[in-house]
Amino acid sequence: MAKTKQRFILEFEKPIVNLEQKIAEMREYAAASHLDLEEDIKRLEKKAAELRREIYMNLSRWQRVQLARHPQRPYSLDYIERMCDYFEELHGDRRFSDDKAIVAGLAKIDDFSVVIVGQQKGRDTKENLYRNFGMPHPEGYRKALRIMELAAKFNKPIITLIDTPGAFPGIGAEERGQAEAIAYNLLRMARLPVPIINVIIGEGASGGALGIGVGDRILMAENGWYSVISPEGCAAILWRDASHAPQAAEAMKVTAPDLLRFGIIDEIIKEPEGGAHNDPDLAARFVKEAVLKHLKELIKIPTDKLLEQRLEKFAKMGAWKE
Template identity: 55%
Template sequence: MAVLDFEKPIIELEEKLARMREAARLQNAPELLMAIEKLAHDIRELQQKTFQNLTRWQRVQLARHPDRPHTLDYIEQITEHFIELHGDRLMGDDKAMVGGFAKIEDHIVMLIGCQKGRNIKEKKRHNFGMPNPEGYRKALRLMRLAEKFNKPIVTLIDTPGAYPGLEAEERGQGEAIATTIQAMFSLRVPILSIVIGEGASGGALAIAIGDCVLMLEHTWYSVISPESCSTILWKNRDYKEQAAEILQVTAHDMVNFGLIDGIIKEPVGGAHRNWSIAATLLKENILQHLQQLLSKPIDALLQTRREKFCAMGSIRDTTTQ
């Protein structure tokens, strides 16, 4: 398992605890039990202290943790059936964007999300989670299919941004993102959007126009990544930690700004430490919020959806009399 710098003291103690437990088992040494109990207590305290005082950059690192579950990992754990659908019917099938009909307990939903890939081969196949225009057009095609069959939409967001390559721009990257955003305001089905990892720029916003927008605890959401911001402001990437603080990118920041509707707790140490618990918490929140959204008239949802995003930000008149 990959280990971040601020995780190392915890991991070292956990490894020591594992060795002590194994020694107690093999040697039948009950005198170790008190020491084991104390060390376990110390680990819990260190975990609590560490993860209650994370910097914004450290939360960005957790959102990018290589062992963190991705969209298809969550789909495997929270759905009973998933039928993946492919292609935008215009250009091709962008594997950075996955989606299809899924059953979550009693609900049939259209589940759409960004997929990064786990190893080098998968990452290349999924373009490191950076969709091309055909990815957004596929997402929109699936959303309209969900509307046709009157099924709610759940989107899982985890992307470092839309693919910035020349070929993506030639095929209309900006238009594809803008069209998807525009269409989501008018879809006559409930939309639940959840940031499960990285939520960068318009590449994330394109599938995040939801009636309810949530973020997992250790995720980030911003118009630009800390590294790119650092490059623009300081001409190099070395000030990414300061940039993260200035941008205020965390889930708690987004709640304070009124840009999202809530935060989903993660297992202690982050979702990568316990996929099963992370998936259970995600599923519980999906079911809870779906129930709330499905109980509301669709016209009221559409009105609230539009008002919700139009109210974001502020306007100040600086003209003088």
Template identity: 50%
Template sequence: MITWLEFEKPVAELDKRITELRSAAAGDEVDIGTELERLETKSADLLASTYKALTPWQKTQVARHPKRPHFLDYVEHAFDEFIPLGGDRLYGEDEAILGGFAKLDGRKVMLIGHEKGNDTESRLRHNFGMGKPEGYRKAIRLMEMASRFGLPVVTLVDTSGAFPGVEAEERGQAEAIARSTEACLALDVPMVSVIVGEGGSGGAVALASAERVLMLEHAVYSVISPEGCASILWRTADKAPDAAEAMRITAQQLKKLGVIDRIVKEPVGGAHRNPEKAAQALGKAISEELDALSDVAPDELCRLREERFLLLGE
């Protein structure tokens, strides 16, 4: 069952009419084929035109859609032989950030990413994708392991931000995020990062400081959530749509600014409408980027990362 967003209501109403027409004609000999085809075409066209003209705030809603695919969905549909690795060897396991060995088109990689969960129980277990210090320290451990084995690193970023709780601060959240960012920049193997949903604040940057940064078409990437920005600037979260527009958080805006390198197309109506197709497109894009980086020398990889971040804002 589709969960409709507010701006999708005209499409939802059309789909409701289609369902009612099918139901009313069930068992009758009345030919509704022509009318049904007309309505279905109109619905598909309306959905496509709606998603071609999304505002930054609407894209934020799509990026947060409860049915949008997350890390484990991409593991299932785009990668093979995933072997999860747990724990940071210092404190414990953090299920908001998952990682392990995987294969992509026959190539061995170290795969790391945020997992938000897909129902109440799993969302609580994965802490809604908000990593704690032990999660980022696990990511560091896995990146160092990838370097030892000469494996490229692939990260799938999808978090509203790192966990802001007191216990996380007590265990050194800021230091863990900084160390994870440092580990990305110092890698001597290729690294490709993809913003697949929300890319929020330092919690995202800690896994996205790569030489190649991609974004799904309707993902968002920002230093703070639109609601957080609006609360600071206007003292009300009601201004979130204005904040989203001002912050330049969409893949299309960030590509123009040079913050990201490539936009990966999503199925019409967003990745949540066809997770398998979205995962296949993602896997293909990552493979192409890794192919391009496969012959780059380790010192050149570090230089590319340094250069890409120093040039931001020019």
């Protein structure tokens, strides 16, 4: 017998789930007792729909962070599988090893031949250890750059899928030059002579995200977050207590609407109601449509103008007038 996939429920989703369970119980009772409870069930279903809409339209920043970390949320390979007609993964940085936290390769999306680079988390303990919880080592960033330079050589647009709690902070990673690998990626990506689209599909933490996050367009999933530090890290520094993470998230303004207002990102990609995990196919369709729209615009821009606009885009970030 096939094992039923257990649903992971966040705290703020419990009122919705409780109501859905009551509806299911009423249906079972009606079927067993041969009673007509359809009107009562319809009334509860309407109430559940209204409650769902109210909760998801008024999410706090911390609740969006929680959705970005949802364990059933689609990851890079899930999007690649649904968006691409073809994907051939390439491996290794040609210096040390093949970092499984980074997936990269040649792909075709409709009529576009592209290169895709993404950060990949795991679904369970075994896979998370294999993928290092989506936290790349230096060799991961070097693999990413090697394949992006291959894209530049063959004039292929680059799409990066960002979803990481940060670059791996272990001793081995530091010994092999974690900071240098990320910094060099920033330098080289700023000058790659092909269109680059960055998509934040979940978590975008610090330099770990920025290591594959320089491009001509920055798109962000509705329930993603993007910041120089995680809310827990910020809380640990300011309050010496990570339990203040919800307060930190509010102060840091890490969500897509905040970043669009600040001019950091270019577009918010809509998600299915309740988050991308509720309908990965629809979520992937929304991402694909946004990527194709911007690709069609970017390929028309001359290379020198493209590079000039890319540098100007990042130079403007963090500039303030008083």
